Amino acid sequence: MIDRVGAVAVEALEPESRDAGVAAHYGDPMREQRTLATAVGLVDRSHRGVVAVPGPERAGWLHSITTQHLADLRAGQGTELLVLSPNGHVEHHAQVAEDGTTTWLDTEPGAAGELLTFLEKMRFLTRVEPRDATAELAVLTLVGPRAAEVVPDLKEPEVRAVPGPKFAAGSVPATPTTVYDVRVLPEGGFARRGHLGIDLLVPRGSVDDVVERLGVPLAGLWAYEAMRVAARVPRLGLETDHRTIPAEIDLLAPAVHLDKGCYRGQETVARVHNLGRPPRRLVLLHLDGVATDQPPAPGTAVTREDGRAVGYVGTALRHFELGMVALAVVKRNVPDDAVLRIGESVAAIDLE
The missing domain is CATH 3.30.1360.120 (Probable tRNA modification gtpase trme; domain 1)
Structure with a gap:
C-alpha cells in the first residue's frame, strides 16, 4: 500500500533493507505506534x-x-x-x-x-x-x-x-x-x-x-x-x-514440539533442553539515547565495559513509550544487571 497518501516506502529510507516494497510509515511513525498500542491499525x-x-x-x-x-x-x-x-x-x-x-x-x-x-x-x-x-x-x-x-x-x-x-x-x-x-x-x-x-x-x-x-x-x-x-x-x-x-x-513454546518423532536437528533440541542452558539468550535492551539518537544497525556488537563482545543487536528502534530499545542476543552468562555498551550508547537489560 505504498501508493496511499502519505506513504513513505521502506527502501526510500533504508535502501538495503530486506523490507523493501511496503510502507515504513504514513507520515507520523510515533502516532502510528500509539494507534497499534492503544486501538487498532x-x-x-x-x-x-x-x-x-x-x-x-x-x-x-x-x-x-x-x-x-x-x-x-x-x-x-x-x-x-x-x-x-x-x-x-x-x-x-x-x-x-x-x-x-x-x-x-x-x-x-x-x-x-x-x-x-x-x-x-x-x-x-x-x-x-x-x-x-x-x-x-x-x-x-x-x-x-x-x-x-x-x-x-x-x-x-x-x-x-x-x-x-x-x-x-x-x-x-x-x-x-x-x-x-x-x-x-x-x-x-x-x-x-x-x-x-x-x-x-x-x-x-x-x-x-x-x-x-x-x-x-x-x-x-x-x-x-x-x-x-x-x-x-x-x-x-x-x-x-x-x-x-x-x-x-524463545521459539520452543510457539514452534517446537519436544515429544514427537525424529526430525532434522531434533537431537540438538533435546540435548540443550535437557541440560537447560542454551549458550545465548534473547533480551530487550534499553539504550541511554544520549550519545546518539540513531538506533544501532543490525549486527552491531554488544560489549561489556571492558570492550569484550558478548552478543549482537538484532533490531533497534525508538519506541513511543520505551524510548531507544533493541532486541539483542547475548551470552547466557551475562548478568541481568550488567552495564553494556552498543557503540557509543550505554545499554541495560530490561528485567520485566
Whole structure:
C-alpha cells in the first residue's frame, strides 16, 4: 500500500533493507505506534513470502520434516514451525494456516524460494505439491487491543507451556504446541489470530477491497516492528545468525514440539533442553539515547565495559513509550544487571 497518501516506502529510507516494497510509515511513525498500542491499525506486510502445500499427505509430511506436531492439524487451525539444520540451527521460521485442502506457510521476505527448495528436496514419493504462492496472497496484519472487534469470533491463541527438562515421555499432548484460530474471509483468503495481531492472507487483487471494507487506520512497518520488539518476538535473520538454536530465542513454546518423532536437528533440541542452558539468550535492551539518537544497525556488537563482545543487536528502534530499545542476543552468562555498551550508547537489560 505504498501508493496511499502519505506513504513513505521502506527502501526510500533504508535502501538495503530486506523490507523493501511496503510502507515504513504514513507520515507520523510515533502516532502510528500509539494507534497499534492503544486501538487498532492495519499494517501492510505483503512483502512476506508465502508457500502453499496442497496434497493429501501434507500434514504427515510436514510433521516429519519440521519441529511442530502437525500430524492432526485440522482445517481452521494455524500454528508456527521451524526448519532446522542437521546440527539444530534455525534455517526457516514459518507461520502456518490450514484450510482443509492446503497448508499455507508464510515466512520472511525473500525466504519463500529457499523454503520451497528445501521442501521439494524432501518430497521423495509423498503426495504433496508445494509451490511459491507469494504472487497469490498478500499478508496484512491488524494490530492492537481492538483488532478482535474488526474481525470477530476468532479465539485467542493457545500456547502450551514448555515442559521441564527430562519430562516423562508421552506427557506432552500430541497436538501443536501453539494453536491459532483461522477462518475464511469474504474476499477469499483467511484470517489467523496470532500473538501480535490478526494476520489476513488475502488475494493480491483484493487488497484494496479489504482495506476499504475494514476501514481501519493504516500504520507502517516501523510501527509494527516497534510492537514486535516490545513484545520480545524474534525475527529470523535479525535476531538469528548461522549458529542460532530455538532455545536461545524463545521459539520452543510457539514452534517446537519436544515429544514427537525424529526430525532434522531434533537431537540438538533435546540435548540443550535437557541440560537447560542454551549458550545465548534473547533480551530487550534499553539504550541511554544520549550519545546518539540513531538506533544501532543490525549486527552491531554488544560489549561489556571492558570492550569484550558478548552478543549482537538484532533490531533497534525508538519506541513511543520505551524510548531507544533493541532486541539483542547475548551470552547466557551475562548478568541481568550488567552495564553494556552498543557503540557509543550505554545499554541495560530490561528485567520485566
